[in-house]
Amino acid sequence: MAKKKHTTLTHPHYACAIGAAYTVSAIPGGVPVINCGPGCVDQQYFTMSFCNGFQGSVGIGGGDIPGTNTGENEIVFGGAKKLDGVIKAALKIMKGDLFVVLSGCSPQLVGDDVDSVVRKYREQGYPVVHAEVPGFKGNNLWGHEETVISIIDQFVGEAKHIRRRKKLINLWMGAPYFNTFWRGDLIEIKRILEGAGFDVNVFFGSESAGVSEWKSIPKASFNLVISPWLNLRVAEHLKEKYNQPFLHIPVIPVGEEATSAFLRQVVEFAGIDNTQAEKFIQKEAQRYYYFFDHFTDFFAEYWFGLPAQFAIIGDAAYNIAIAKFLSDQIGLIPVGQIISDNTPVKYRDAVAALYTELSENVPGNVEFIEDGYLIEQKLSQYDFGTGTPLILGSSWEQDVVEELNGILVEVGTIATEEVVLNRTYIGYTGALQLLERVYSASVGGK
Numbered sequence: 001m002a003k004k005k006h007t008t009l010t011h012p013h014y015a016c017a018i019g020a021a022y023t024v025s026a027i028p029g030g031v032p033v034i035n036c037g038p039g040c041v042d043q044q045y046f047t048m049s050f051c052n053g054f055q056g057s058v059g060i061g062g063g064d065i066p067g068t069n070t071g072e073n074e075i076v077f078g079g080a081k082k083l084d085g086v087i088k089a090a091l092k093i094m095k096g097d098l099f100v101v102l103s104g105c106s107p108q109l110v111g112d113d114v115d116s117v118v119r120k121y122r123e124q125g126y127p128v129v130h131a132e133v134p135g136f137k138g139n140n141l142w143g144h145e146e147t148v149i150s151i152i153d154q155f156v157g158e159a160k161h162i163r164r165r166k167k168l169i170n171l172w173m174g175a176p177y178f179n180t181f182w183r184g185d186l187i188e189i190k191r192i193l194e195g196a197g198f199d200v201n202v203f204f205g206s207e208s209a210g211v212s213e214w215k216s217i218p219k220a221s222f223n224l225v226i227s228p229w230l231n232l233r234v235a236e237h238l239k240e241k242y243n244q245p246f247l248h249i250p251v252i253p254v255g256e257e258a259t260s261a262f263l264r265q266v267v268e269f270a271g272i273d274n275t276q277a278e279k280f281i282q283k284e285a286q287r288y289y290y291f292f293d294h295f296t297d298f299f300a301e302y303w304f305g306l307p308a309q310f311a312i313i314g315d316a317a318y319n320i321a322i323a324k325f326l327s328d329q330i331g332l333i334p335v336g337q338i339i340s341d342n343t344p345v346k347y348r349d350a351v352a353a354l355y356t357e358l359s360e361n362v363p364g365n366v367e368f369i370e371d372g373y374l375i376e377q378k379l380s381q382y383d384f385g386t387g388t389p390l391i392l393g394s395s396w397e398q399d400v401v402e403e404l405n406g407i408l409v410e411v412g413t414i415a416t417e418e419v420v421l422n423r424t425y426i427g428y429t430g431a432l433q434l435l436e437r438v439y440s441a442s443v444g445g446k
Contacts, residue, residue, distance in 0.1 A: 011372020011396040013340035017133040019044035019140030020147040025061035026176030028210035029097030034067030036104025048177040053420030070106040097211040108134040129154040144175040159218035170220040172231035184424030196277035227317040229347035254325035255431040313393035314412035315341035327358035
């Protein structure tokens, strides 16, 4: 009988499912309680936060997260009693509005009845939720969706006699911390949706009101999913649970044309008057092209020394968004696009179809590769012609970009050469910041 080959993953561009701890940390007032082995969540902090734009942590994150540090004793005799003590201590010591127990591999493998431990506290009136996110079932993106759905079911709960607010939207876009620019992205998308006349639940980061927004999920007119696939499962769950419709926009808008079209699509779906949206679009477009026209001065002068061809390595959402913008609006030539987030197989055909035409008569060349070694091999094989290669990727690609004498702009996990606070590369504002970053790197050599 032939032995089964075991494979290892080199330089992964994502984290373990227990990285969903940072989904909870990103909720104002959210407290993750980790039920897994020692060191597991610490690794996720370095992958998703510290070595990913040095994002830092606010509230309960980093080294402050309470956990069971499951060891040999709990594996043999069970860890329910220890978990009970950790939850009790967290409720006493930690200041929070929502406590989410995240069970990793160890308690799942030994069959601990975590639900019964957590249910006891919930029945006593404590806001405690349990999400099963073992790493052997998926990565942090899968864990993010599992955690969000668990919060909806166990904390938001059932909703009877719902009175929907016509202009209220639940926004689902990306995964906190995994998306290096998640904070700035949420600020920009909320800003433009509010500019068009909507109220927006964003759930995470500086623009969120915390658990009150989660409680108001059933009151929203619809759910807005902005990504090729991530959070679709959440929207489908909400449709089944609350009979709440959702609008799926697979490509994050970057630049004036895409962002204005995005707003008009949302307004049409919502069925609201478009007067405010059109006034906002006109104002934003005028400001956008004021700066863009000044950029063309630089572009016209230095075009002969600037990159003409590019490749992108990253998660599906940023990959297609940036590829479309650079191809359609800037006129750069796409050489290849590598999606590294381990997109679920059932979504891959639909995601690949988005690359059929990045610009008029300009097809993409997309592949799904999650192994960093194979990504580097593929990247080294791309033909960038005689010009300087422009690579939008992660820190993992640094060595091969140097071999290609190219320019690397970090746009995804991991990012060790960037310090990211509230930067964004999407919408009206972010597109200009992306141009600044790309062409500063082009003229500066980094």
